[in-house]
Amino acid sequence: MSTELEGRKADVVAPRIDWSYATSRESTDIVSIEKRYGLFVDGEFRAPKSRKHYESVNPATEEHLAEVAEAGPADVDAAVSYAREAYESEWGAMPGAERAKHIFRIARMVQERARELAVLETLDGGKPIRESRDVDLPQVAANFFYYAGWADKLEYAFPGLDPEPLGVAGQVIPWNFPLLMLAWKVAPALATGNTVVLKPAETTPLTALAFAELTAEAGLPPGVFNVVTGAGETGSHVVGHPDVDKVAFTGSTAVGKIIQHQLAGTDTRLSLELGGKAAHVVFEDAPLDQAIEGVVNGIFFNQGHVCCAGSRLFVQENIHDLFVDKLKARLATLRVGDPLDKNTDVGAINSREQLERITELVDAGVSEGAEMFQPACDLPSRGFWFVPTLFTGVAQSHRIAQEEIFGPVLSIMSFRTPEEAIEKANNTPYGLSAGVWTSKGSRILWMADHLKAGVVWANTYNKFDPSSPFGGYKESGFGREGGRHGLLSYLKGPR
Ligand code: NDP
Numbered sequence: 001m002s003t004e005l006e007g008r009k010a011d012v013v014a015p016r017i018d019w020s021y022a023t024s025r026e027s028t029d030i031v032s033i034e035k036r037y038g039l040f041v042d043g044e045f046r047a048p049k050s051r052k053h054y055e056s057v058n059p060a061t062e063e064h065l066a067e068v069a070e071a072g073p074a075d076v077d078a079a080v081s082y083a084r085e086a087y088e089s090e091w092g093a094m095p096g097a098e099r100a101k102h103i104f105r106i107a108r109m110v111q112e113r114a115r116e117l118a119v120l121e122t123l124d125g126g127k128p129i130r131e132s133r134d135v136d137l138p139q140v141a142a143n144f145f146y147y148a149g150w151a152d153k154l155e156y157a158f159p160g161l162d163p164e165p166l167g168v169a170g171q172v173i174p175w176n177f178p179l180l181m182l183a184w185k186v187a188p189a190l191a192t193g194n195t196v197v198l199k200p201a202e203t204t205p206l207t208a209l210a211f212a213e214l215t216a217e218a219g220l221p222p223g224v225f226n227v228v229t230g231a232g233e234t235g236s237h238v239v240g241h242p243d244v245d246k247v248a249f250t251g252s253t254a255v256g257k258i259i260q261h262q263l264a265g266t267d268t269r270l271s272l273e274l275g276g277k278a279a280h281v282v283f284e285d286a287p288l289d290q291a292i293e294g295v296v297n298g299i300f301f302n303q304g305h306v307c308c309a310g311s312r313l314f315v316q317e318n319i320h321d322l323f324v325d326k327l328k329a330r331l332a333t334l335r336v337g338d339p340l341d342k343n344t345d346v347g348a349i350n351s352r353e354q355l356e357r358i359t360e361l362v363d364a365g366v367s368e369g370a371e372m373f374q375p376a377c378d379l380p381s382r383g384f385w386f387v388p389t390l391f392t393g394v395a396q397s398h399r400i401a402q403e404e405i406f407g408p409v410l411s412i413m414s415f416r417t418p419e420e421a422i423e424k425a426n427n428t429p430y431g432l433s434a435g436v437w438t439s440k441g442s443r444i445l446w447m448a449d450h451l452k453a454g455v456v457w458a459n460t461y462n463k464f465d466p467s468s469p470f471g472g473y474k475e476s477g478f479g480r481e482g483g484r485h486g487l488l489s490y491l492k493g494p495r
Pocket residue numbers: 172173174175176199200201202203230231232233234235236237239250251252253255256258259273274275276306307357404405406
């Protein structure tokens with residue numbers, strides 16, 4: 001009797017409370033999107049000679065955002081010739097200290113407009129506002145500050161090298177980090193005295209156009225920075241233009257190969273930052289709870305639309321089951337949904353095409369015999385979404401272990417010895433990045449030495465800094481972006 005009474009009292013004292021996060025939606029009032037955008041050439045927006053436009057949509061709602069110009073060959077031609085003129089007449093010969101002032105001003109204006117640009121990035125691309133606000137935008141500003149600092153010190157960067165710019169840089173970037181990839185490419189190009197024609201990805205052009213407007217407000221001389229929007233064909237015109245001296249491309253390995261063919265036999269300089277299938281290796285002596293956070297960040301950050309995503313997890317066999325259980329429990333706490341909600345961990349898939357690609361590969365994983373786990377998850381009814389997914393029982397030969405999925409999908413395998421971990425981790429045509437979790441420093445160094453990857457993170461993942469070079473080898477591309485090395489791609493001399 002008394003226990004029943006106590007039970008009833010407990011109900012009164014501690015009523016059921018919903019401890020889940022209340023929605024905290026970032027306002028979009030700060031952003032104004034034009035109905036229709038022209039191309040940004042010679043310091044102003046102009047209607048495309050092609051007379052063509054296409055639609056940019058919000059992938060989280062499928063709502064129309066704006067009409068964007070589709071640049072044809074004559075438009076690309078005009079942009080390149082303005083970039084050439086600006087290079088010859090002013091920018092190429094401008095003292096480094098003067099160029100630095102322009103780039104510092106751009107960096108400060110990016111900081112001033114950071115909130116607006118973050119909201120726009122999230123609207124156009126679907127990534128959580130928490131990431132665009134706390135990762136992308138601070139990194140964008142940091143890259144401009146960092147390279148502004150080098151502009152008047154180039155002769156000290158590489159002793160013995162007479163630092164001469166190349167001329168006009170044609171830059172083609174993808175949709176996963178639209179403004180950050182712009183910063184990685186534009187900041188070193190301008191710092192070294194080159195002018196730029198940039199082609200943003202078809203699905204995420206809006207922040208590049210807002211940035212273009214910002215460069216005009218900052219007083220960057222007309223023609224130094226130009227934006228030609230459009231699809232892959234526009235990118236191909238930029239890449240193949242005979243008056244472009246340097247091509248910098250980030251995107252898929254398939255398109256990277258096309259570009260390499262296109263430029264074979266020309267003296268156009270090329271750097272390629274392509275796909276990856278990174279190995280994330282967890283040893284039995286790793287701090288497991290931190291490793292869980294690292295693995296989650298490695299694959300679910302930006303919906304897994306990350307070239308260096310830790311998409312293959314190798315767990316030492318004796319902790320495999322424990323680690324997978326912890327991972328499943330953690331996955332169940334990820335909040336998937338409205339990217340503008342500040343509590344959202346996993347946002348929208350960038351496009352319908354990308355969603356179809358992810359779905360096709362996940363279906364292949366199931367039909368090839370891997371075991372799939374997805375937490376219970378309510379997805380919004382409109383927009384492009386994919387539930388965070390784990391696969392166990394994955395074989396090295398499965399497509400989900402070999403091909404870049406570029407989505408929130410993790411393939412888990414096991415190993416017994418460090419040698420076996422290396423053998424399996426290196427069993428990929430890619431070589432962009434890797435992660436190692438262990439408490440032994442000597443093992444970290446041994447692993448870093450043997451992993452065939454351009455970047456190896458130890459007891460952390462996805463850490464970026466403008467002063468640190470990034471890039472791959474094998475089918476992940478060549479050339480380095482970031483750091484002092486990132487300047488070399490835009491200077492005459494050794495490649
Ligand atoms: P793409 O390689 O097709 O796109 C990257 C950029 O190149 C875009 O601006 C694209 O324009 C442009 N482009 C496409 N074709 C050409 C061409 N022939 N010449 C010059 N530029 C071109 O990537 P996708 O968007 O098709 O994504 C496919 C896969 O690529 C993903 O699933 C992922 O695996 C990988 N990827 C890797 C990235 C990375 O960071 N390493 C980034 C993006 C994708 P448009 O947007 O109009 O197609």
